[in-house]
Amino acid sequence: MIGSITTTRNGRKFQINKRHTRKRMDVSELTAGMYIVELDRPWTDSPFLFQGFLLENDEDLLLIKTLCEWVVVEVTEEEWCELDGRGKASLQHRTRYVEKQDMAQQLSAASHTYQSTKLQIKRLLASAQLGQALNLKEAQAAVKDCVERVLNNPNAILWLTRLKHQDEYTAEHSVNVCLLSIALGREMELAPYELENLGICGLMHDIGKMKVPAEILNKPGPLDPQEFAEMARHTVYAKQLLMGRTDIYPGAVDVAYSHHERLDGKGYPRGIDSSKLSLFTRIVTVADAYDAMTSDRCYKSGMSSLDALKVLNNNSGSQFDPELVRRFVAMIGLYPPGYLLEMSNGEVGIILSADPGYQLKPKVIMILGPDKQPQPERIVNLSMEPEDDQGVPYRPQAVFRSGCFGVHVNDYINRGLRIKGFEYAIAAG
Template sequence: MKDKDDGWLRIHVYELRVGMCVCRLEDPRQDSPFLFDRIVIENQADIKTLQDLCDYVYIDVKWQKASAGAIPTRGTDSIKHLSFARSFNQTANTFYRTGNLIKTVLDDIRFGNQFSVSAVKQAVAETVDKVMENPDAMLLLTQLKDQDQYTAQHSMNVCVLSILLGRELKLSLDELNKLGFCGLMHDVGKMKVPLEILNKPGRLEDDEMAVMRQHTLHGRNVLMSARNAYPGAVDVAYAHHEHLAGTGYPRGLGKSALSLFTRLVAVVDTYDAITSDRVYQKGKPHLEALGILVKGMNQHYEANFVTQFINCIGFYPQGNLVELSSGEVGIVVEQNKADRLKPKILLIRDHNHQPMAERILDLAVTGTDMNGNRYGIKQVIRPQDYAIDLSQYCRDGKFSQAYPVVS
């Protein structure tokens, strides 16, 4: 984007929002159906028409600032991209490529075929690179959950979250690659569990639970038979349900017998499992999941790893849906390292919970709402409870666009 001396701003048509004033189309592909050269965008249909006409337009920034009510609810001082927007699509492509690979690997294991260890290592290496380059976007992508693809998506999320925690712990690049491999492959043994037990919608009976718990043994065997697999992944697959106090399964091992990677993966595995919808239960909110981890410190989970995990993802991680004190609803898109209770939020619902023109709200900068009341996060909410599909936001390119900033 670049500014012109006359107050025009060149933007991509996918950055257009209701209330903007378009004063020029760049290289339109056909004649414009609009009657006037200056177009005040009134609805999403206007935006769609402009997107069909051209790739770039010029908007009148001075008009937008001066025009009362041009963007509903409050004024805006600027139009900005999210912090991770510039490389979000590349990051998402890596995330989905690795996610699709683990689906293939799991299918191979279920049908007794050999899987490509080298392909898995390459995918993990690319994932590590993207976590290091764009950790905020990677964290957001782990929140786009799909109940129908639970095992594959859970494996991918544990991979990413393990790398994020390892990064927080300042592990070397080689260690992060090994850790990512462990996280991605930790649940492969579930592919040897009968589907009627793995996908049972109700509570498992004792004999069924015994069969389910054998996935740790199956995972050990699968990885031991895989040529050139990282040996540490065998330990993680076999022991990630063990507890520090020796109360886990399958062997009742204590802390001294558990590898560093096993203890680390156990924390993020529990977190992602708790916050995910599964066939037999709804996922719990983020803060409730953290509470469970904190309660289990020293008995179930390594206390330092739990603490560092909370430091890593924050109280309101990217991708979490929150309801504000004003009643507005938004997606957390950026952390505020100086004050973790005041993140940046992409507003998507107004105070009546109705769709609105998206805008960025920085709680560290904007202290009061339109009624002069102090802004704050009321609660973390489940997207399903508000009929919001975060995956659709990703598919629609919402996280790579620029938005007006609430002043």
């Protein structure tokens, strides 16, 4: 199966054709970071827990070298075609080993970034609620770390935006909008310093809600017109809190004040149209709407990712910027990390990531068998055309939110999902 992407490196434009494959190797050639998919003997004759594992360290290398003469590893073959603008192209062939170790490391690091950023926004929200001065220095440092994580591995950090707790909605929503905005800004090829400014805008966009009475903010039902008018004033409160500060990106004031405006001028608080909406405001508006729609609240259950993307698309051009919606939909994809994926054979897994060119064939952590009962956890890479125990190729059937089939993604992460080659634990927030 071939995937193709276009990229620019050092001012040179390349088309990269990718193919996942397997390679037999003598054990003397192995190094840490390689992913073993087959041994020269039955798996039952080995001490390894999973049929497929990562060589993590020298201890693993010594064990496999003692046990086997050869193994089969998973690799990605790349064909780099340089485009010179005149229709001519030169080919280069590269082989690299699948970066499962990088994904595991990045997700572990991303989890710490997420929790640290949530802690900072909690402190800021508390300060705003109590009328205290806002200390933005540590929040800005956290956002800078968020940018680094998104640039290193957007799958890892976006995975964490699925981890939601209803009683921490405002804090987690702020972090999620920050991360989703940075990720969308990355798709727009913004510079790192621009992504940092954008991240601050996303993190601070709802700070004004801390001035809204708690009985309105947490009301378990629809707001009446008077209550909605007060809720809408959170944009004005945010402007008042942030205006005049010299220690924050000035555009954050505009985004906090304007993120409920619409392109057609029917938004609030001012009813301004597209001619007065900045790029950062438009980006945060899309990220804000998507995360709000996919979140559970005390008065409603969140939408599925697909339904939320449909709402964005249906309101493209009137409420949301069409180009940003197009980029956002492509970024999130049909199989967003952190959602549940049911296979055609009835097995269920948690979507881990999707590589460029393989958005329809993601990596999945399989957790439930066809009978919807827990099974030994393992990673399945759908781009490798894997088969189930009956020899039938895995095929995606439907995507579900956390909570379906009795599976709560938070529970798996909080207890520390441990898979050979993909081990991490997220500390309690």
